[in-house]
Amino acid sequence: MGINIQNLNFAYSETPILKNINLEVNDGEFVGIVGSTGSGKTTFAFCLNGVIPHLIRGKFSGDVEVSGKNTKSFEVFDLAKFLGLVFQDPDSQIFSITVEDEISFGLENMGIKRNEIKKRVESVMNALKIKNLRDKETFAISQGQKQKVCMASVLAMNPEILVLDEPTSQLDFRGTRGIYEILRDLNRKGKTIIVIEHKVDWLLKYADRVLVLNNGNFVIDGEPKEVFRNPALERIGVEIPKAFRIEKFLKRSGIKMDFEKLIRV
Amino acid sequence: MLKYSEGESFFHKLDPRTKLFFFISLSVLSLLSTSIIYLSSVFAFTLIVFLANRLSFQKIKSFSKFFIILSIFVVILQGFFYPLGKTILSPIPITLEGLAFGFAISLRLFTILLSLSVLMLTTKQKYLLEALGNFIPKDFALSLTTAFRFIPIIEEEARTIIISQEARGLKRRGKMKLTAYFPIIVPLFAKALTRAKNLAISVESRGFGRKRTKYDLKMKPKDWLVVAGTLAFGLCLLFFHPV
Numbered sequence: 001m002g003i004n005i006q007n008l009n010f011a012y013s014e015t016p017i018l019k020n021i022n023l024e025v026n027d028g029e030f031v032g033i034v035g036s037t038g039s040g041k042t043t044f045a046f047c048l049n050g051v052i053p054h055l056i057r058g059k060f061s062g063d064v065e066v067s068g069k070n071t072k073s074f075e076v077f078d079l080a081k082f083l084g085l086v087f088q089d090p091d092s093q094i095f096s097i098t099v100e101d102e103i104s105f106g107l108e109n110m111g112i113k114r115n116e117i118k119k120r121v122e123s124v125m126n127a128l129k130i131k132n133l134r135d136k137e138t139f140a141i142s143q144g145q146k147q148k149v150c151m152a153s154v155l156a157m158n159p160e161i162l163v164l165d166e167p168t169s170q171l172d173f174r175g176t177r178g179i180y181e182i183l184r185d186l187n188r189k190g191k192t193i194i195v196i197e198h199k200v201d202w203l204l205k206y207a208d209r210v211l212v213l214n215n216g217n218f219v220i221d222g223e224p225k226e227v228f229r230n231p232a233l234e235r236i237g238v239e240i241p242k243a244f245r246i247e248k249f250l251k252r253s254g255i256k257m258d259f260e261k262l263i264r265v
Numbered sequence: 266m267l268k269y270s271e272g273e274s275f276f277h278k279l280d281p282r283t284k285l286f287f288f289i290s291l292s293v294l295s296l297l298s299t300s301i302i303y304l305s306s307v308f309a310f311t312l313i314v315f316l317a318n319r320l321s322f323q324k325i326k327s328f329s330k331f332f333i334i335l336s337i338f339v340v341i342l343q344g345f346f347y348p349l350g351k352t353i354l355s356p357i358p359i360t361l362e363g364l365a366f367g368f369a370i371s372l373r374l375f376t377i378l379l380s381l382s383v384l385m386l387t388t389k390q391k392y393l394l395e396a397l398g399n400f401i402p403k404d405f406a407l408s409l410t411t412a413f414r415f416i417p418i419i420e421e422e423a424r425t426i427i428i429s430q431e432a433r434g435l436k437r438r439g440k441m442k443l444t445a446y447f448p449i450i451v452p453l454f455a456k457a458l459t460r461a462k463n464l465a466i467s468v469e470s471r472g473f474g475r476k477r478t479k480y481d482l483k484m485k486p487k488d489w490l491v492v493a494g495t496l497a498f499g500l501c502l503l504f505f506h507p508v
Contacts, residue, residue, distance in 0.1 A: 093467045
């Protein structure tokens with residue numbers, strides 16, 4: 001099942017943003033998507049949960065299947081049960097007055113029983129360590145906390161596939177590590193994780209597969225180690241993880257050592 | 266901003282539909298007549314309910330400020346321009362009837378504002394959403410209940426835009442020209458529209474659209490008491506002061 005994309009093309013107006021994308025993501029994969037700004041990462045994320053073509057108009061062609069459901073024939077709110085999207089900008093995702101209401105909103109939409117909602121909100125707040133925010137007003141918390149609330153609101157719905165659009169952009173090192181540990185945990189429990197990320201060092205450590213989006217198409221696809229060693233990466237404008245930059249430098253300087261060890265550090 | 270505030274008052278424990286009924290009936294009552302005595306009684310009734318539930322004016326301060334300024338304008342303008350005005354208070358060409366009419370309209374405004382505050386300050390968004398959903402499509406219900414949440418955000422955005430424009434040399438102080446506000450109002454509207462669109466994307470992305478969890482709204486005896494009380498007040502008023 002997972003995700004199956006065939007000949008996906010999209011343009012908001014004239015300029016094509018996504019060009020003939022073909023992609024398959026299997027159940028249980030942990031995929032990182034990298035690409036320079038404006039390469040179409042966010043647009044791609046909106047294609048996955050059906051916001052494109054249902055809510056954002058443009059020239060759309062091709063097929064996107066999520067858990068065997070074609071996004072063209074299912075509404076966004078029906079797809080939400082299978083694929084959860086954490087937005088890049090928390091301010092455009094959050095709209096409830098209190099944090100607790102925000103997290104339970106998705107569950108209410110699924111028609112889940114009230115005491116079950118309480119339980120799920122509780123456990124997801126525990127997992128993300130945001131219990132102290134429960135009764136806070138959503139516009140009075142920091143950007144990093146907002147990002148966690150957004151993630152909690154999607155995690156609570158327990159979708160099979162999680163797509164996160166730069167979920168850690170406002171978080172510090174510890175916060176970022178916390179998020180990735182949670183994602184790894186979910187992944188081990190069988191969830192499919194797709195993360196759009198600029199902080200490539202984290203993908204190297206946590207993802208099993210990295211896709212490079214450039215000019216509306218996935219130009220490189222493979223294991224993190226292969227992808228980040230690809231010489232084309234710099235030209236595309238994607239950051240190379242520190243370990244690989246050091247490796248490159250050492251190799252050029254003629255120093256011989258166990259590079260695999262270096263990367264694992 | 267009219268947002269829910271935690272509390273244990275009588276109205277807090279009522280069914281949201283009762284409070285909705287209270288708000289609608291008082292608003293309708295206040296629209297039926299322009300007599301000052303009539304409107305004063307409606308206003309007084311609303312004020313008593315407001316105070317009896319120990320709601321504080323602090324919570325509606327920013328709103329009220331705007332409406333007080335608005336009503337001063339209304340009173341003055343009506344004083345000058347009320348077409349049925351006869352008694353002229355010389356030496357200024359203001360009519361007594363005009364002032365009275367302006368005052369009546371302000372009373373009406375404040376009645377609606379207060380009864381709306383009673384509803385909004387004592388009802389959680391999700392309950393209000395469900396109560397409204399019984400009468401109107403739930404998409405509308407959602408936009409109604411969310412609208413208030415965005416007021417402080419839009420205020421904040423206006424402030425940011427003003428700061429960023431002034432940082433780039435826009436002069437706002439000194440001569441107050443309407444055109445000076447265009448560079449602020451245009452982006453503010455643009456942002457509000459984007460926000461509305463993002464909101465639609467956000468709620469659908471989280472499954473808003475099918476049957477929602479029910480919160481088991483139940484009309485209890487005290488709800489019927491409030492409904493009966495409101496009705497009795499309205500009928501008495503209309504009996505003693507036919508419109």
